[in-house]
Amino acid sequence: xxxxINPWYIDSLMNQLTLAFHNYNIEMALSISxxxxxxxxDAHVPLxxxxxYDGQFTNQKGIHSFWESRVPxxxxxxxxxxxxxxxxxxxxxxxxxxxxxxxxxxxxxxxNLERGLNDTFPxxxxxxxxxxxxxxxxxxxxxxxxxxxxxxxxxxxxxxxxKAINALGSFWFTAWVNAGRPAINDFDKTKLxxxxxxxxxxxxxxxxxxx
Numbered sequence: 001x002x003x004x005i006n007p008w009y010i011d012s013l014m015n016q017l018t019l020a021f022h023n024y025n026i027e028m029a030l031s032i033s034x035x036x037x038x039x040x041x042d043a044h045v046p047l048x049x050x051x052x053y054d055g056q057f058t059n060q061k062g063i064h065s066f067w068e069s070r071v072p073x074x075x076x077x078x079x080x081x082x083x084x085x086x087x088x089x090x091x092x093x094x095x096x097x098x099x100x101x102x103x104x105x106x107x108x109x110x111x112n113l114e115r116g117l118n119d120t121f122p123x124x125x126x127x128x129x130x131x132x133x134x135x136x137x138x139x140x141x142x143x144x145x146x147x148x149x150x151x152x153x154x155x156x157x158x159x160x161x162x163k164a165i166n167a168l169g170s171f172w173f174t175a176w177v178n179a180g181r182p183a184i185n186d187f188d189k190t191k192l193x194x195x196x197x198x199x200x201x202x203x204x205x206x207x208x209x210x211x
Contacts, residue, residue: 004046007096010039014092014175016021018026021179024189027196037168044164046107046203055111066149071157079158083166087175099167106156112150121145179208 013036020028047053047064055063072079089095094152118126128142141149150157176182 004048006039006043007100010037010043010096010171011037013094014038014178017172019176021025021176021182024182024186027192030196033167033172036171038165040096040099040168041164042058043096044103044160044167046103046110046160049100049104050107052111052164053105058111058115059179060114060118061134062141063111066114066146067110067157070141070146071150071153072161074143075150076158076161079161081158081165083161083162083169086166086169088177089170089174092171092174095167095171099163103160106160109153109156114149117145117149117152121148 013032015027017036019025020032042048043066045059047067052058053064055061074146075079125142126145127139129137131137132138
């Protein structure tokens, strides 16, 4: 509890999702699947597995959002996010730990590459100021600095996103198999409650309008 519950929670969600599939409970299946996406995505971020999660101990405060938000927001439209088919996971808890160990092995690269870039990059070109909501000015890493960092990472953010997508699909697939492979088409016959129906309609509306 002191340092995080990620792998155990993923394993718990697996059991819950399996039960939801088994019981044809579409509302629970949707909710748990989304929750699982959050935690599996988190497990693939190297800065999520260290107490120096925002570079606060190495004078790199802000590197967390830099790595997981600024980089993909700037260059992510060029990412190839088509991944290999989902696979069956025989030991979900062990798999969660494998993901975390790999992320931990990459944390030093995330931190050291940015530190080295910062030491050599012109100080007046690290950041740029943008205006949000017409009045609020915020300082963000400049496009040039962000692209240079992404180049030094050698595509790490894209690779981690691809691995997260494949892992999530594999966890979903495993829960479905463990539930006895219930007929997915039968889920379409299950009526959602009013709140879930409203959520889905709103999401479809946002998707259609490009949001």
